[in-house]
Amino acid sequence: MENILLRDKVAELEGYFAAGGYRALKKALAMPPAAVIEEVKKSGLRGRGGAGFPAGLKWSFIPKDAPGPRYLVCNADEGEPGTFKDRELILKNPHALIEGMAIAGHAIGAASGYIYIRGEFVAETIKLEKTIAAARAKGFLGRNILGTGTDFELHVHRGAGAYICGEETALLESLEGFKGQPRLKPPFPAVKGLFASPTVINNVETLAAVPAIIERGGDWYAAIGSGKSTGTKLFCVSGPVNEPGVYELPLGVTFKELLEKSCGGLKEGKRLKAVIPGGSSTPVLTAEEAWLVKLDYESLAAAGSMLGSGAVIVIDDGQCMVKLLQVLARFYHHESCGQCTPCREGCGWLEKLLNKLESGRGTKKDIDTIVSVAENMMGRTICPLADAMAMPAISFVKKFRSEFEAHAAGHCCPPEAPVKH
């Protein structure tokens, strides 16, 4: 089927406009905000950042009668290991995001919005700023959009290096100029978000899907995909495949199809060992579990994992699962904001246990301790970073225990050889 998001020749305004761009905005501005929300609800569009929360429903949580400003925030703090779709979308089709935001702003009654983009994405920031300037020059943004009396100002705000800012309340803290430490909820952002005002935070991919939904209708969008997982999804494939990259496919596509049809299969000589289907925080699947699994919210949940951000990390049998978990533990340890006790202390503890195992100093008891520490972290913190560490830890050990036991018995991986191509 045709791509909705990743399209060619739409990176600049002329191309985007020629392909029918900003028609949806015009249409939306003529609709009452409630009707726009209704259309998005009908589409079944769900949050593409990882949590999968229905977008229309999220918008409808903004209190109707709340006085004062409301804000729309786009989460472009793409940092979940394995994920690189927002970057691609911003470079290839930035106007879809801008148009989607202008529509969402109208729907929730926000006159200003921010795109919070990770600090490392400098080229993408520049691209967004140019795109906003171009849209503003044509009257698609700013005051009195297209003469309708609706205002929507859009600003780009660059982060400064903190994975946790992808969590929406940490993002708000960061956007307000504080450390990115997640807030206690309630109150939820829809009631008290950015600058203590009602706020909606959506992922880049979610917002970029909105113009098509408005233009072609929620029903049209809902017909794509599989069951409650409607629409297309950007899948980011990394690992030893022939053509890694971002692929837009309807939700419900099988891993096998993604790997073989889109990515040209595994690199020669590689055998599939495991797949992390939704970014590094989601539980790992064995090759067997992964092969025919449908990549959508429900199927992956049924398989004991998650769709997450759609970051499919392919792992071949040449990789050591203990080493990979050590890499992930080092990452979560590095990124824990330090607020909640279980996460602050647990991430570091797990990394230390894995360091021990990796270096041949570990014991069988340490393997059990890894699982127990991870379990003790789960569900007991303000934000899901602790779970994001715990889920891979538990699933790696559970599904690849023999590799951990081999390490405990002193059979460690050889040191990494330098890359020579």
Add this chain to the structure above:
Amino acid sequence: MPKITLDGKTLEVPAGTTVLEAAQAAGVYIPRYCYHPALSVSGNCRMCLVEVEKSPKLLTACSTQCAEGMVVSTASDKVKAARRDVLEFLLINHPLDCPICDQAGECGLQDYYMEYSRAQSRFSQEDKVLRQKRRALGPHLMLDNERCILCTRCVRFCSEVTKTAELEVMERADHSFIDLKAGKSLDNDYSLNIADLCPVGAWTSRDFRFKARVWFLKKAPTVCLGCATGCLAEAHHNEGEVFRLMPRPNAETNTWLCDRGRMTYKALRAGDRLTKGFIKNGLIDLEPALREAATRIDEAKGAAAVLGSPWLSVEDNAALALLAAAMKTEHFCFDFKFETGIKDGILINKDPSPNAAGAALVKAGKGGLGMEEFRARLNSGAIKLVVAEARAAALLKEELKASGARLIAFATNRADIPAGAYATLPYASYFEVPGTFINYQGLKRAVEPAVAAPEGVKPLWEVLNKLAAYSGASLRLDSAADAMKGMA
């Protein structure tokens, strides 16, 4: 008024009450580190997790508001396991140096470990994150980052109460730590509260460090006499020595205590503590000093005056009024007017004296001159001798000097005595004898003795009783309360 069920009991609580508060009111203690009733809720320690029906996850009692029909369990197996696990996490990087830690005995880690955990450590000693060990941060505090559990009470105190915002958590994850600007001193007027707030041994009082083990300390209710706010306080003492002054939180005046107030107890054992009398600059035993003072009073006859004091208890002011009557002088004054009110928005009063209102009560009962009139008589030479408490006398030191009137002063410490005092008689401090004080809000507050006065040092009423006896009069005082006879 939502109704909730907490551990099987039905409670009705005002809207907005948190589960932790509701439990507390019902006598159910929920363990906590970061929660403090006077600070904002941060919810970071995760110690107060409770089970709420229909919630898939445990919730923090400190941040969860009671809602109609909520069924809460604070003692289920899930809750107990969560507490045990949080404690384990808190202890893995803790140095476990209790034998040399001043917090031992009043430490949240020790207490909760005994109550909720008692598990063996699964964490190897050599893996602990090492942080900066003790360093002095400011005049009153020591910080040991290694003992810190990052509950952020200290950070919130400085940002919300003193609004000085010196402290922050720097860095992130398990290498984060509390710090302030390099070279800056944590010297706000309330810094010692941080040592109290700190649930572990990270912040300790430099003054109290290594002085006493807390389990030996006894507590006497007292009132801080550092200013007119009259904060309720508690003197912690053992074997005749006071070791620290702590706040007794109350709704009327104070949750905290200022640093200066806390240090007032230091006068008890200060090098200049008076245990004998002074005549001019020479030390002399109490009895001959009294005799000498009485002689001078008699000599001055009708030109002798008595000045009350806002630093003395109501009873001792009343005793001074009785002395004035016994001396048959009309020159007496209990009139002290200071501008009152909290000057820093926290606790410190514009009025530096603790009992101007108490003196006014005596004035109401016994009459006496207004301060201006008293001053005028002193300036005019009508008064040739003044009997007064040292700090009250210091209020008139210019007039005393100019008029050349003799000063018979009562003091606890030499530093209080105005220059040129003719005689000084020692008396017992209000950590050593009871007394009543009336704060700027008109609240009557009693101090109770924590320790005994040094050998030979008497309560002021007793000193006055004797002084009168040497002049051939009798005040008929057998206790401080006797002085109040005949007063409303």
Add this chain to the structure above:
Amino acid sequence: MAFVTEEFKAKAEKLCAKYPRRDAALIPLLQELQKESGYVAEEAMDELARFLGLPYSRVKAVVTFYTMFNREPAGKYHLQVCRNISCHMAGAPGLLALLREKLGIAEGETTKDGQFTLSAVECLGACGAAPVMQVNEEYFERLDEAKLDALLEDLRHGRLRARGL
């Protein structure tokens, strides 16, 4: 003020205007300061705190929380090698080893001539093009030894070429 100059203030006012509260511009302003001097100096934090009317502690906490703020001067070229899972599988450890060898420095160090600082960083969000390295603000993707040599050669000649090397 050495860092918060009049020129900086003019720029800062524009950034502050993007937000309903001035202090929300703290991070963009720190980025601006770092752009000018290559790092955020203690005095710069102090001056910025005063400029925004914030406690120093807040500024310092923010600087230490986010990994992109350098607290010491970095080399002319800051080589940041991603070492997260996808890059790891694609040979990031070997890439780092090569760089250590070629530059004669370890992660976190700067070459004596002040040209290069080497860092190992977490996911750069370009996993499909692993292994990835960021040099200052540019991404270099699908790296191998030959590309690395060419890149280092370019950098030694002061050429920091855009992506797609």
